[in-house]
Amino acid sequence: QVQLVQSGAEVKKPGASVKVSCKASGYTFTSYAMHWVRQAPGQRLEWMGRINAGNGNTKYSQIFQGRVVITRDTAASTVYMELSSLTSEDTAVYYCARLGYTGYDEGWCRPWGQGTLVTVSS
Amino acid sequence: DIQMTQSPSSLSASVGDRVTITCRASQDISIYLAWYQQKPGRVPDLLIYGASTLQSGVPSRFSGSGSGTDFTLTISSLQPEDVATYYCQRYNSAPQTFGQGTKVEIK
Numbered sequence: 553q554v555q556l557v558q559s560g561a562e563v564k565k566p567g568a569s570v571k572v573s574c575k576a577s578g579y580t581f582t583s584y585a586m587h588w589v590r591q592a593p594g595q596r597l598e599w600m601g602r603i604n605a606g607n608g609n610t611k612y613s614q615i616f617q618g619r620v621v622i623t624r625d626t627a628a629s630t631v632y633m634e635l636s637s638l639t640s641e642d643t644a645v646y647y648c649a650r651l652g653y654t655g656y657d658e659g660w661c662r663p664w665g666q667g668t669l670v671t672v673s674s
Numbered sequence: 675d676i677q678m679t680q681s682p683s684s685l686s687a688s689v690g691d692r693v694t695i696t697c698r699a700s701q702d703i704s705i706y707l708a709w710y711q712q713k714p715g716r717v718p719d720l721l722i723y724g725a726s727t728l729q730s731g732v733p734s735r736f737s738g739s740g741s742g743t744d745f746t747l748t749i750s751s752l753q754p755e756d757v758a759t760y761y762c763q764r765y766n767s768a769p770q771t772f773g774q775g776t777k778v779e780i781k
Contacts, residue, residue: 597763599763599771658765658767664719
């Protein structure tokens with residue numbers, strides 16, 4: 553079955569960067585886009601960006617002002633999300649979520665990874 | 675960017691009640707609207723896509739409707755296992771904005 557397994561929790565200091573991985577299995581990795589969504593404690597879901605796992609094309613939310621980079625390693629069937637210049641407001645659970653169908657980059661997502669808690673604290 | 679506004683932000687209803695959640699887009703998004711359910715401490719999961727198509731395995735008491743700018747999610751008979759926060763999300767283009775969520779509790 554389709555599975556997305558994310559890397560473990562991280563604790564970072566303000567100003568640092570964090571790189572979260574999302575390893576996919578159970579499907580043809582390059583056929584589906586992967587999205588990243590975050591959720592700060594008690595807050596709404598926030599779309600961060602996505603990558604076409606086939607051609608590597610990316611699109612990001614302007615909210616992150618160039619701080620987020622999404623990459624993929626097709627040999628490892630893994631997508632990475634790196635967020636830089638961290639502040640306490642970046643403390644959140646970060647999710648990867650696979651697009652539900654092939655042939656598109658935008659769309660609804662299912663399944664989601666289990667989430668990765670990133671805590672930013674001095 | 676297109677904004678998504680949900681209402682109410684929270685509600686409390688009795689088991690068996692009909693529950694309706696509204697999602698409004700700031701611009702026409704056709705039917706490119708999904709609903710997700712997030713149970714406490716859990717990962718969000720897809721309920722409805724295309725504004726009204728039920729994801730496989732989702733109970734038939736859930737339904738979605740609407741197009742353009744106004745959408746609704748209805749639970750025809752609220753069950754205890756429906757306690758969750760519900761989010762709408764537009765996906766016609768990036769950024770795929772979410773609504774602020776509606777927390778559903780049992781009275």
